[in-house]
Amino acid sequence: MAIRRIGSLLLLAILATVGCGYTLAQAQEPSDLTKLTLEELMKIDVVSINVLATHIHFAGQWMAAYEYMLEDMDGNRDGTRRVSHAQILQQFDTAPTNMSVETHMATLMYAPTGDVTLSAMLPYLLKTMNHVTRSGVRFTEHSEGIGDLQLGVLGTVYRWGRFEHEFLLNAGVSVPTGSIDEKDFGPNRTQGKLRLEYDDQLGSGTVDLLPGITYLGQSANWAWGSEMIPTVRLGRNSNHYRLGNRYRLSSWTARKWTDWLSMTGQVDGQLWENIDGADPRLNPAAAPTKDPNRQGGRRIDLLLGLNLYAPSGILKGQRLAVEAGAPVYQSLDGPALQMDWLVRVGWQWIF
Amino acid sequence: MAVDLLNAWILKLSTSLRALPAVLRLATITGAGVASVAVPNAQAQSPEVREYQIKAAFIYNFIKFVDWPRDALPEGSETINICVLRDDPFADALESIKGKTVKSRRVAVRRIEPGRDLETCQVVFIGSSEGKRLPRVIESLQGLNVLTVGEMDRFVELGGIINFFVQNNRVRFEINVNSAERAGLKLSSQLLSLAKVVRQ
Numbered sequence: 001m002a003i004r005r006i007g008s009l010l011l012l013a014i015l016a017t018v019g020c021g022y023t024l025a026q027a028q029e030p031s032d033l034t035k036l037t038l039e040e041l042m043k044i045d046v047v048s049i050n051v052l053a054t055h056i057h058f059a060g061q062w063m064a065a066y067e068y069m070l071e072d073m074d075g076n077r078d079g080t081r082r083v084s085h086a087q088i089l090q091q092f093d094t095a096p097t098n099m100s101v102e103t104h105m106a107t108l109m110y111a112p113t114g115d116v117t118l119s120a121m122l123p124y125l126l127k128t129m130n131h132v133t134r135s136g137v138r139f140t141e142h143s144e145g146i147g148d149l150q151l152g153v154l155g156t157v158y159r160w161g162r163f164e165h166e167f168l169l170n171a172g173v174s175v176p177t178g179s180i181d182e183k184d185f186g187p188n189r190t191q192g193k194l195r196l197e198y199d200d201q202l203g204s205g206t207v208d209l210l211p212g213i214t215y216l217g218q219s220a221n222w223a224w225g226s227e228m229i230p231t232v233r234l235g236r237n238s239n240h241y242r243l244g245n246r247y248r249l250s251s252w253t254a255r256k257w258t259d260w261l262s263m264t265g266q267v268d269g270q271l272w273e274n275i276d277g278a279d280p281r282l283n284p285a286a287a288p289t290k291d292p293n294r295q296g297g298r299r300i301d302l303l304l305g306l307n308l309y310a311p312s313g314i315l316k317g318q319r320l321a322v323e324a325g326a327p328v329y330q331s332l333d334g335p336a337l338q339m340d341w342l343v344r345v346g347w348q349w350i351f
Numbered sequence: 352m353a354v355d356l357l358n359a360w361i362l363k364l365s366t367s368l369r370a371l372p373a374v375l376r377l378a379t380i381t382g383a384g385v386a387s388v389a390v391p392n393a394q395a396q397s398p399e400v401r402e403y404q405i406k407a408a409f410i411y412n413f414i415k416f417v418d419w420p421r422d423a424l425p426e427g428s429e430t431i432n433i434c435v436l437r438d439d440p441f442a443d444a445l446e447s448i449k450g451k452t453v454k455s456r457r458v459a460v461r462r463i464e465p466g467r468d469l470e471t472c473q474v475v476f477i478g479s480s481e482g483k484r485l486p487r488v489i490e491s492l493q494g495l496n497v498l499t500v501g502e503m504d505r506f507v508e509l510g511g512i513i514n515f516f517v518q519n520n521r522v523r524f525e526i527n528v529n530s531a532e533r534a535g536l537k538l539s540s541q542l543l544s545l546a547k548v549v550r551q
Contacts, residue, residue: 033408034448038416038545041409045520046402058520114519220400 059114065107067346073099073337076288080331088335089134094187094287096337097138099199102126103147115156123147125178125202129337131287133187141196143182148203149175152210165217170229172210178203180239195281197289198243199337205237223262224253236277244273244296259311264323266303272296274333288335297332299339301325317350403444405522406515410474410500411448411458413513416542419473420535423496430459434472436488437464438480440502466491477511479503485511496535507549512536525549 033041045058076083076096088095104124111117127143152172159166180201183193212229231246252266275292278284284291303325310318326341414431424431431453435441445460452458461472465488469475475497481488482503489510492499499511506514507527512534514525525547531538 032447033404034411034451036408038409038412038542041405041412042521042523042545044405044522046405046517046522047520060519 059111061111061350063107063109063348063350065105065109065346065348067103067105067107067344069101069103069105069342069344071101071103071342072340073101074340075338076335077330077332077338078334078336080329082338083335085132088288089132092134092285092287094131094133094289095335096287096289097130097132098340099127099129099337115159117154119150119152119154119172121150121152122177127200127202129197129200129289131187137187139185139187141184141186141200143179143184143196143200143202145179145182145202147178148208149177150210151175154214164219166215168214168216170210170212170214172212172229174204174208174210174231176203176205176207176237178205180205180237195279197282197287198241198275198279198292198295199289204233204243205239206233206235206242208233221256222253223256224251226251239279239281241275241277241279241292244275246270246272254307260309262307262309264303264305264307264321266301266305266323266325268301268303268325269299270301271298289337294333294336297330297334297336299327299330301339301342302328303342303344305344319346319348319350321346321348400442400444402517402522403441404447406502407441407444407448409515409522409524410445410476411451411453413498413500413542414453414458414474416539417498418537418539419498420496423535424454424456424473429457431456431474432459432461432472433474433476434461434463434469435476436478436481437462438478440478440480441476469497470495472497474498474500477501477503477506485509492534498534498536499530508551513546523547527551 030036033044036044075098076085076088085095085097102125105121106124107119107121109117109119123146125143125145125147129141130138131141132138150172152170155169155171157167157169178201180203182196182201184196184200185192186194209232210229211232212227214225214227214229216225217223226249228247228249230248233242233245236242248268248270250266250268252264254262254264256262272295274294274296278292282290284293288294303323305321305323308320310316321344323344323346324341327339330338332338410433433445433448435445439445439462448458449460450457461468463469463472463475465481465484469492473496475492477485477488477499479502485501485503485506486509489499498513500513500515501507501511502515507525507530510527510530512527512530516523516525524545526538526543527549528538528543529551
């Protein structure tokens with residue numbers, strides 16, 4: 001709970017800072033640039049990093065970011081069909097009812113050159129899953145801790161004009177810093193803490209590759225882009241399994257309304273495979289969440305959001321993004337918990 | 352207190368959303384802030400437009416730091432003419448300096464063809480579209496007291512006076528002081544201190 005309080009405090013501080021500081025951010029460069037001296041003109045960016053949130057980092061720039069994400073899963077689905085707890089309990093001892101995943105993601109990026117950006121991302125996860133047993137007992141399992149560290153290099157391979165169109169290649173690796181040995185009490189506390197199911201673990205336990213390709217485009221008032229970053233798992237972890245590979249394709253667009261406000265829309269498609277191998281401490285007949293062959297799925301999410309950006313003033317370079325969405329399609333190798341909705345609040349500071 | 356309120360709000364949001372029909376859910380979680388936003392469209396610029404607005408402001412400033420011979424800029428003359436050769440990459444950017452006063456004269460902007468009316472120009476901007484014809488253009492300006500400004504590789508090496516380039520996302524300029532001397536122009540030390548100086 002302490003981390004939730006810290007996260008909420010940080011979120012509140014960001015909201016307050018951006019809210020109170022917005023007025024200060026209005027001290028912008030004059031619309032008539034002839035009022036500036038030569039020295040001042042030499043300090044003006046030709047391509048300004050702006051509220052459209054395209055991924056442009058110039059040589060020597062750093063970016064620090066924090067994102068809070070809340071994902072809510074409620075009810076179960078098998079294929080595209082909804083299934084009730086009662087239907088699941090005809091086959092299994094336990095059925096999951098709902099789950100929330102909170103992610104506090106810290107990101108640091110640095111651009112050693114105008115064409116290369118290095119990144120490091122470390123999540124702190126809080127997972128809570130509720131269950132019901134065949135005898136009607138309801139219980140909650142909780143896990144909390146750091147997830148897998150992601151390190152990446154992002155390189156521009158083609159750029160047209162002054163960032164009107166840009167293609168980038170991603171080369172990343174996920175280091176297994178997240179625990180795969182999380183335990184909690186089940187329905188019978190006398191059994192002590194038991195190994196939690198695959199979804200409640202905090203990491204993959206394997207070194208994963210994150211290759212990818214990104215396209216970015218922008219005009220005066222619009223930005224758009226598309227990104228494909230698969231997660232390719234290598235080997236098996238110490239608990240004798242490998243999470244399924246994950247393939248993700250996102251496309252988005254952003255519309256600038258003012259220098260400090262833009263609206264975004266995103267379509268996010270994901271496909272993730274079933275688990276290879278199995279954790280011997282998890283009985284696949286006890287609950288669908290413990291069956292390695294019921295973990296895969298496909299989903300398309302639709303997300304809408306707002307970006308607030310301070311183009312100048314004491315908050316220059318800071319951006320607050322709020323995004324929320326829900327699936328428009330999902331098909332699960334279930335029965336498995338279905339995604340209900342998700343919310344993201346992020347803060348970025350480029351310096 | 353505020354943290355507790357925020358925690359409670361997240362919990363309440365989570366509970367409330369579950370109670371809504373799926374169709375309304377997405378609209379609620381995204382629409383509340385978005386739908387009410389009715390702000391005027393920003394006067395946005397593409398990166399290219401912005402670059403030329405910056406360059407136009409630079410040219411305006413250059414005039415302050417250059418002294419022309421009396422013959423080229425007689426006392427009592429009313430205008431300083433900035434001429435853009437053939438293809439004009441500035442579009443409307445030069446409109447921002449048109450009519451402004453510098454050195455007690457009004458700035459005028461003219462579009463010209465090579466070899467025509469050059470003697471009436473105090474500044475000639477030569478865009479990158481003239482790259483292949485640059486030696487001939489420079490030759491046609493010989494003997495005239497004209498400040499040539501360009502934006503292409505080897506501009507100053509080929510006899511141009513001031514050349515723009517973009518470095519680390521900012522506009523910079525280089526100056527060939529010998530070309531300036533040949534054109535009979537005096538450049539201030541302040542201008543030279545900000546430029547990459549080339550002697551040739």
